[in-house]
Amino acid sequence: MSTENTRESGPRLRAVLDAPALFEPSVAPRAAGPARLLGSNESPHDPLPEIVAAMADAALYVNRYPDYGGRDLTATLSRVHGVPEDRIVPGAGSIALLQMLFQAVGEPGAEVVYAWRSFELYPVLADLAGVRSVRVPLSDGGHDLGAMAERIGDRTRMVVVCNPNNPTGTVVGHEEFAEFMLRVPSDVLVVLDEAYFEYVRDPGVVSGLVLHRRWPNLVVLRTFSKAYGLAGLRVGYLVGDPAITTRVRRAYLAYSLNTPAQAAAVRALELRERLLDRVEEAVGERTRLRDALRAAGMSVSDSQANFLWLPLGGDSAAFARRCAEDGIAVRVFPDEGVRVSIGARGDNEAFATTCERWMQHPSSDT
Ligand SMILES: Cc1ncc(COP(=O)(O)O)c(C=O)c1O
Numbered sequence: 001m002s003t004e005n006t007r008e009s010g011p012r013l014r015a016v017l018d019a020p021a022l023f024e025p026s027v028a029p030r031a032a033g034p035a036r037l038l039g040s041n042e043s044p045h046d047p048l049p050e051i052v053a054a055m056a057d058a059a060l061y062v063n064r065y066p067d068y069g070g071r072d073l074t075a076t077l078s079r080v081h082g083v084p085e086d087r088i089v090p091g092a093g094s095i096a097l098l099q100m101l102f103q104a105v106g107e108p109g110a111e112v113v114y115a116w117r118s119f120e121l122y123p124v125l126a127d128l129a130g131v132r133s134v135r136v137p138l139s140d141g142g143h144d145l146g147a148m149a150e151r152i153g154d155r156t157r158m159v160v161v162c163n164p165n166n167p168t169g170t171v172v173g174h175e176e177f178a179e180f181m182l183r184v185p186s187d188v189l190v191v192l193d194e195a196y197f198e199y200v201r202d203p204g205v206v207s208g209l210v211l212h213r214r215w216p217n218l219v220v221l222r223t224f225s226k227a228y229g230l231a232g233l234r235v236g237y238l239v240g241d242p243a244i245t246t247r248v249r250r251a252y253l254a255y256s257l258n259t260p261a262q263a264a265a266v267r268a269l270e271l272r273e274r275l276l277d278r279v280e281e282a283v284g285e286r287t288r289l290r291d292a293l294r295a296a297g298m299s300v301s302d303s304q305a306n307f308l309w310l311p312l313g314g315d316s317a318a319f320a321r322r323c324a325e326d327g328i329a330v331r332v333f334p335d336e337g338v339r340v341s342i343g344a345r346g347d348n349e350a351f352a353t354t355c356e357r358w359m360q361h362p363s364s365d366t
Contacts, residue, residue, distance in 0.1 A: 014130075022124040026331050029324035036347040039329035041166070041196070041307050043229035044344040045278050051230075051267045058263035066259040069249070073262050076269045077237055081209055086242045089249060090265070092256040094195055094221040094236030095121055098160075100251045101191060101219070101238075102129035105157035113151050114160040115143045117167065117336065119193065122160055131157070141301055141309065142170035149183040158189045163206065164196045167331065167339035169303025177206040181215050189244070192220045195236075196305035198227035198279050199286075205304065209239060216241040226306060227279045228268045233261040282306050282342045289342060292352040297359045311337040318363055326354045 026039025106129035116135035192208035208220030219240030320332035
């Protein structure tokens with residue numbers, strides 16, 4: 001047998017990996033002044049010193065593997081949320097947990113239903129898992145749960161509902177979600193992605209942490225990346241029926257949740273009240289910024305998350321360039337809109353000024 005390599009293109013990897021970058025992160029603009037990072041929906045606050053100290057203490061043990069099941073973190077989450085420990089799986093960010101769910105349902109021919117536009121990583125995770133994406137258009141910027149229920153068929157294994165929706169900031173109400181669940185077959189997994197739940201102030205919004213006991217096919221994803229300000233550490237958690245959490249633990253990428261991250265998340269839960277005060281501040285800034293942009297004449301929808309959505313359509317890319325010239329990173333979805341995170345007061349004011357100037361001279365070429 002010839003040992004010559006007859007293939008011209010090298011090792012044969014999955015075709016999905018030949019696509020250009022599947023996900024482009026938001027980058028800091030190169031501008032004269034300070035970069036204002038409003039592109040990734042992060043907390044603008046430095047971590048609390050107590051959290052930094054917890055990470056530093058944990059760093060003394062990094063010659064050892066991390067606690068495999070994240071037992072301290074699971075126990076603390078259980079106490080804080082009043083949820084039994086066997087219903088909780090912490091992971092290296094909610095994206096990692098979502099990836100495990102995509103893999104868990106990803107047999108040949110499987111389909112996953114989600115709204116579009118929604119979180120950019122859903123199609124990426126679907127493609128990587130070899131699952132077909134069924135995208136259901138938003139209606140008025142929000143989930144059309146009726147249309148989503150209609151798209152559930154024999155091949156559907158999972159439905160993802162992003163609540164509040166990234167990037168539009170819209171929310172799903174408790175009643176409409178309960179009606180939707182009645183239409184979902186019990187062998188289809190429903191994932192409520194609640195990455196921004198702590199920023200919700202609308203009392204009618206569904207909470208997965210209330211409903212997961214009622215529906216064994218419902219799981220909830222929460223994260224420490226947003227309200228808890230730990231995006232760089234990668235910690236999130238999943239809550240759901242033990243029949244699902246047990247299997248997610250089997251699909252788990254071993255030791256992916258590291259020791260300093262676990263320690264920081266436990267400390268963050270202990271200091272929850274102080275961190276939630278920061279969220280309250282962000283909610284106030286959200287209203288202030290929305291009102292300022294509307295006063296400048298921009299169209300801005302109400303948001304229940306730590307960002308605002310500007311449906312600028314064909315002007316989106318030019319507007320984002322203008323923001324970059326002013327040192328402000330935003331997230332642009334060409335021909336659709338721009339998402340801007342709620343930042344520190346100074347950053348929000350700088351963004352409002354850019355918007356006022358934009359409304360006076362809308363094209364970046366003038
Ligand atoms: C809807 C949604 N889910 C999940 C995530 C990611 O969360 P994590 O940092 O926990 O992986 C994000 C981050 O932007 C998001 O917008």
